[in-house]
Amino acid sequence: MNNSRFVYVTYIRTRPEKLWQALIDPEFTRRFWNETWQDCEWQLGATWRLMIPDGRVADAGEVVEIEPQRRLVLRWRNEFMGELREEGYSRMTYEIEKKGESVKLTVIHEMERPGSKFIDAVSGGWPMILSSLKSLLETGEPLEETKRWPKGM
C-alpha cells in the first residue's frame, strides 16, 4: 500500500443543504469543531485556512473540487506542528448523499505516502467531531468535548 488513508462514514437525519452549511459556516463549525472556523471563499482554487480561536492558522491549503451540497475536496497541510507540516499536503474529500430520511456523509482523508504520521494524527479526532456534528444537526446541541479549543494546544 502506497497511500495512507482513512474513510469515515456517518448518517445524519438532516437535509443535504443543512449539512453543507454546517460543514462550511463558521457559526456551525465553531460549535462542533472545537471553536475553529474556516476562512475560505468556497470556490474552485480558493485558498482555505482552518483558524484556531486565538488567531493562529491550524491548517492551510486550497479548494480542489467543489459541488455544493454534494462534494468538496480540499488539499491542505498542517501549519502549526512541525513534524506534521513536513509531510506536506493531504487530500480531504467530503461526499454527501441523500439516503431516505438521512444524509450519508463520507470523509476520506489521504496522503501519498505510507505510514503517514499526519493521517494518524488527524484520524484520531474525526470520530468525535463527526459524532458532534451529528448531534448538533439532530438535536441542536453538539458534544461537550468539542465546544472548546483544547487548553494549551
Place this chain on the structure above:
Amino acid sequence: MVAMDGDVDKVFKALADPGRRLLLDRLRADNGQTLGQLCEHLDMSRQAVTKHLKRLEEARLVATIWRGREKFHYLNPVPIHEIAERWIGKYERGRLRVLAELKKNLEGESDE
C-alpha cells in the same frame, strides 16, 4: 444524538461474532484492505469473509471505497463512538481512561 435503535442493534449484532471482530482487528492493524488481502492470513473461506464484511458494512462498522477496479475496506469507528457517547458522560470519560490505562499496565499489555 442517540442513534436509532435499529442501527444500534445492527452494530451489536455485527460485533457479537468473533470472526467479524477479528476482521475489524485486521483493519485496525492495516486499514484499507481488499477482500483478497483480508483473506490472506485468515482461517476463513473467502465466502465467509465476504458475508462477514457485508454484515459489518450494513452496521456501518466498515466503510468501503473503490479505487479503479479494487474495493478497499476501512474500519469506521464512528458508530462505536456514537454508542459510547450515549452511555458515557463527559465527566466519566477521564476516569474510564485512567482505569483502562491501569488495567493495561497491570496486565502487562504493550500499547499496540
